Amino acid sequence: MTENTTTPPEGPRVFPCGGCGARLEFAPGTERMLCPYCGHTDEVAAPERRIREHKVQDLFRRTPMADLVPHELVCQGCGAHLQSDQLAHNCQFCASPLVIDPASEDVVPPEAVLPFAVDRSGARGALASWTRTRWFAPNSLKKVGEAERLKSTYLPHWTFDAATASDYKGQRGEYYYVTETYTTQENGKTVTKTRQVRKTRWYPASGRVSRDFDDVLVNATTRLSPERVTALEPWDLKQARPFTHAYLAGHEALRYDMEPEEGLDRAKGIMAKQIDKDCRRDIGGDEQRVHSVSTRYSDVTGKLMLLPVWAGAYLHGGKSYQMVINGQTGEVQGERPYSAVKIAFAVLAMLAVVALLVYIYLQG
Structure with missing residues (x-):
C-alpha cells in the first residue's frame, strides 16, 4: 500500500x-x-531505507520545539x-x-518507530494479570480487568551512540585479616577468646577504560511520568522499523518536549554509571574507590524514535488509578491501592515470628 x-x-x-x-x-x-x-x-x-544515525550537531541545529505553534x-x-x-x-x-x-516542520523528525505488538485486548489482559498479582492489595482489585480512557500512544525517545575513552584515578582495596583478643563473660567467669577481623589495605590506582555505547535511551516527553515510563524498560530496539506514517494511523503520537541537547546530557549521565563500573572492574581488588573520571566522547550520533505505550486509568473503590503498559512486552507500571487490613496482619505476623525466635533463643 x-x-x-x-x-x-x-x-x-x-x-x-x-x-x-x-x-x-x-x-x-x-x-x-x-x-x-x-x-x-x-x-x-516499508520504506526502502535503513534506520540512520545522525550527527548530534545536525540535531542541535533544528528549531527548538518551544518555538513552534x-x-x-x-x-x-x-x-x-x-x-x-x-x-x-x-x-x-x-x-x-x-x-x-x-x-x-524544522524539528527533528522521527527516524524509527517500534510498532505496537500488544493490541487493546492484550493490554486489558496485561492489566488484569497485573492487578491479580499485587501484594497487599484489596481482594476486590483482582476483579479489575478493564481500563478507562485506554489509549495507544507512541512516546518520543532519543537514542545516542558514542565512543568513549575515560581516564580515572582511584584506589584499590585489598583485604587482610588480623587476630584480635577479647574477653567475654560466660557462666559468671571471664573468658579470653580470639577472632579474625577483616581490614582493608588501600593502594593508589589509575588507568584508562574505553567503551562504545549503542542506543542509550532517553525519554523525550514529560507528558507522562518519566519514572513510570523508564520502569517499562527494557525495549527490544532491534525490532524497530524505519519511520513511516502508516504505523501511527489510528494511534496517538506525542512530539518531544525535551530538546536533543538535554537528551544528550542525560544520556551521558547514563553512560557515566556504566563507565564507573568499568573503572572499578579495571581497578580490581576486593574494594574500589573512584576519585575522578575524565571522559572524552567521539563519534556521537543520535536519532528520534517512537516507542509504543498503552496509557490510561482504571477504577477501584470510586477512585481512578493511572497506569501505563509497554506496547511491545505487556509490562505494566502504575498506581495501585493498598489494603490496611492485609498490611496490619503482615506486621502482626512478622512480630509473632520475631517473638517466637527470641523465645527459642532464650530457652536454648
Missing part, C-alpha cells in the same frame, strides 16, 4: 480503505493496516478544522485517524 500524497500540505496523512473508503488503522502485532468497519487490510509499505489541520474525514500539538491522534468529531507529516 502506498501513502496518499494528494493531501494538501496543511492536511494530515490519510490512508483510505480500498474496500469501503473509510480510514485504515495500523493493526498491532502485524505489519498490516486494518479497516475497523469492513475488515479490509493492506500491508504497511500547534498544527492547523483540516480533517479529511469530516472537514473539521482542528489544532494539534501531537504527531498523530484521532479526529474528535468523526474519529478519523490523523497523522501529521513531521517533515513539514
Whole structure:
C-alpha cells in the first residue's frame, strides 16, 4: 500500500480503505493496516531505507520545539478544522485517524518507530494479570480487568551512540585479616577468646577504560511520568522499523518536549554509571574507590524514535488509578491501592515470628 500524497500540505496523512473508503488503522502485532468497519487490510509499505544515525550537531541545529505553534489541520474525514500539538491522534468529531507529516516542520523528525505488538485486548489482559498479582492489595482489585480512557500512544525517545575513552584515578582495596583478643563473660567467669577481623589495605590506582555505547535511551516527553515510563524498560530496539506514517494511523503520537541537547546530557549521565563500573572492574581488588573520571566522547550520533505505550486509568473503590503498559512486552507500571487490613496482619505476623525466635533463643 502506498501513502496518499494528494493531501494538501496543511492536511494530515490519510490512508483510505480500498474496500469501503473509510480510514485504515495500523493493526498491532502485524505489519498490516486494518479497516475497523469492513475488515479490509493492506500491508504497511516499508520504506526502502535503513534506520540512520545522525550527527548530534545536525540535531542541535533544528528549531527548538518551544518555538513552534500547534498544527492547523483540516480533517479529511469530516472537514473539521482542528489544532494539534501531537504527531498523530484521532479526529474528535468523526474519529478519523490523523497523522501529521513531521517533515513539514524544522524539528527533528522521527527516524524509527517500534510498532505496537500488544493490541487493546492484550493490554486489558496485561492489566488484569497485573492487578491479580499485587501484594497487599484489596481482594476486590483482582476483579479489575478493564481500563478507562485506554489509549495507544507512541512516546518520543532519543537514542545516542558514542565512543568513549575515560581516564580515572582511584584506589584499590585489598583485604587482610588480623587476630584480635577479647574477653567475654560466660557462666559468671571471664573468658579470653580470639577472632579474625577483616581490614582493608588501600593502594593508589589509575588507568584508562574505553567503551562504545549503542542506543542509550532517553525519554523525550514529560507528558507522562518519566519514572513510570523508564520502569517499562527494557525495549527490544532491534525490532524497530524505519519511520513511516502508516504505523501511527489510528494511534496517538506525542512530539518531544525535551530538546536533543538535554537528551544528550542525560544520556551521558547514563553512560557515566556504566563507565564507573568499568573503572572499578579495571581497578580490581576486593574494594574500589573512584576519585575522578575524565571522559572524552567521539563519534556521537543520535536519532528520534517512537516507542509504543498503552496509557490510561482504571477504577477501584470510586477512585481512578493511572497506569501505563509497554506496547511491545505487556509490562505494566502504575498506581495501585493498598489494603490496611492485609498490611496490619503482615506486621502482626512478622512480630509473632520475631517473638517466637527470641523465645527459642532464650530457652536454648
